[in-house]
Amino acid sequence: MDFLKKGFNGFTIKILALVFMTFDHIAAFMPQTMHIPVWFHWLGRISAPLFTFMVVEGFCHTSNKKKYIARLYVGAIIIAIGNQIINTAFQNPEGSIIMNNIFATLFLVVIYLQAIEFIKKFRTEKEKKYLVRGLLMISVPIILGIVILTLLFSSADKVLMFIMIFVPVPFLVEGGPILIALGIIFYLCRGKKFSLSICYFLMCIFIFVAIAGGDYSLKKSLLENYQWMMIASLPFMLLYNGEKGKSMKYLFYLYYPIHIYILYILGVYLIKI
Numbered sequence: 001m002d003f004l005k006k007g008f009n010g011f012t013i014k015i016l017a018l019v020f021m022t023f024d025h026i027a028a029f030m031p032q033t034m035h036i037p038v039w040f041h042w043l044g045r046i047s048a049p050l051f052t053f054m055v056v057e058g059f060c061h062t063s064n065k066k067k068y069i070a071r072l073y074v075g076a077i078i079i080a081i082g083n084q085i086i087n088t089a090f091q092n093p094e095g096s097i098i099m100n101n102i103f104a105t106l107f108l109v110v111i112y113l114q115a116i117e118f119i120k121k122f123r124t125e126k127e128k129k130y131l132v133r134g135l136l137m138i139s140v141p142i143i144l145g146i147v148i149l150t151l152l153f154s155s156a157d158k159v160l161m162f163i164m165i166f167v168p169v170p171f172l173v174e175g176g177p178i179l180i181a182l183g184i185i186f187y188l189c190r191g192k193k194f195s196l197s198i199c200y201f202l203m204c205i206f207i208f209v210a211i212a213g214g215d216y217s218l219k220k221s222l223l224e225n226y227q228w229m230m231i232a233s234l235p236f237m238l239l240y241n242g243e244k245g246k247s248m249k250y251l252f253y254l255y256y257p258i259h260i261y262i263l264y265i266l267g268v269y270l271i272k273i
Contacts, residue, residue, distance in 0.1 A: 006241065007239045007240060007241030007243075008236060008239045008240055008241060009240075009241055009243040009244060009245030010054055010057060010058075010240070010243065010244045010245050011244065011245025011246040011247075011248065012245055013050055013053070013054055013236055013240060014050075014051070014054055014251075014252060016046075016050065016236065017046070017047045017050035017051050017054070018047075018251075018252065018255060019043075020043045020044055020046045020047040020050075021044060021047035021048075021051075021256075022259060023040040023041075023043040023044055024040060024041055024043060024044020024045075024047065025044070025100070025259065025260055025263050026040055026263060027040035027041050027044070028041075028044075028096075028263075029096070029260075029263040029264045029266070029267040030263070030266075030267050030270065031094065031267055031270050031271045032094060033271075034270070038222070038223055038226070041226060042226055042229050045226060045227055045228075045229040045230040045232070045233075046229070046230060046232045046233045046236075047233075048102065048105075048174075048175055048179060048230070049179075049182060049200075049230050049233035049237075050233050050236055050237070051102060051106065051252075052105075052106065052109060052175075052179055052182050052183045052186065053186050053233070053237050053240075055072070055106045055109060055110065055183070056109065056113065056183055056186040056187050056190070057190075057240075059109075059110045059113050059114075059187075060187070060190065061244070065110075065114060068110065069107065069110050069111065069114065071253075072103055072106050072107040072110060073107050073168075075103040075107075075253050076101055076103035076104035076106075076107050076168055077165060077166060078257070079100075079101045079103055079104075079256070079257050080101055080104065080164075080165040080166075081165060082257055082261065083097075083098045083099070083100070083101065084161075084165070086098055086261050086264060086265070090264065090265050090268045091268070092264070092267070092268050092271065093268070093271050093272065094271060098260060098261075098264050099174070100174060100260055101173065101174055102174050102175070102256065103253075103256070104168035104173040104174065105168075105173040105174050105175045105179050105180065106183075107168055108141060108168055108169075108170055108173060108180050109179070109180055109183030109184075110183075111137055111141065112137070112138065112180060112183070112184055113183065113184070113187050114137060115133075115134040115135075115136075115137035115138045116134070116184070116187065117134075118130045118131070118133045118134035118137065119131060119134035119135075122134065141168075141169055141170055142169075142170060144167055144169050145169030145170050145171040145172065146171075148160070148163070148164060148167070148169055148172070149169075149171055149172075178203070178207060181203070182200075182203060185199045185200065185203065186237075193238055196234075196237065196238070197234060197238065200231070200233075200234050200237075201231065201234070204228050204230060204231045205228075207227050207228060207230070208221075208225065208227070208228035211225045211227055212225050
């Protein structure tokens, strides 16, 4: 087949990830009475790994890493503020709220990738400033995360919630440490398809076992513990041909919050009908 020989460029993979993500969010935000098929969520498991994979590629190819990191951070802050506004203005009778903010996760991914590059630069140039920068970029998010989690268990005042908008931490972002670890794996395995396949497969197994709680039945694996279906992202990664494709870098930045807010608000009104 021609497309197998040609592979997928970055733009195609991002569009596919957008489509899979939309199915997942339809199932997440529509009323429970609509009984959206569970396979909508199955498709959704494919999207986050693909976006993480492509943000790693974007980081490695960009000519201005500082601007790339800053763009993801600004996107994370805007969405965090938007989530607070929408959740307050449109309270869902079923109790669900918008917690989605993949930009915060992707921001931390590139922070750790930049830390790795600083450490690599220290090894080649022997300048301690790069080692210090790298270690700080690795440790500061973790330390801040521990502090915020400690404060959350003791109090959850408005000041702390405000701080959390501007300080993404590994333990609280969408996908958590697992998705950040995947980003690091994608970076370390760039150009090594066999290594990527093995590491990704093992990560999927780890996630399946960790969530299963000892119940590995087919019913639970298909209806509840279906995060392992992220394995379906791997073929798209292996077929990535390294080409950028069409340049529409702001498409995802706009589509992500807009479609979430539309689906959430629509779901709230459908519940009230």
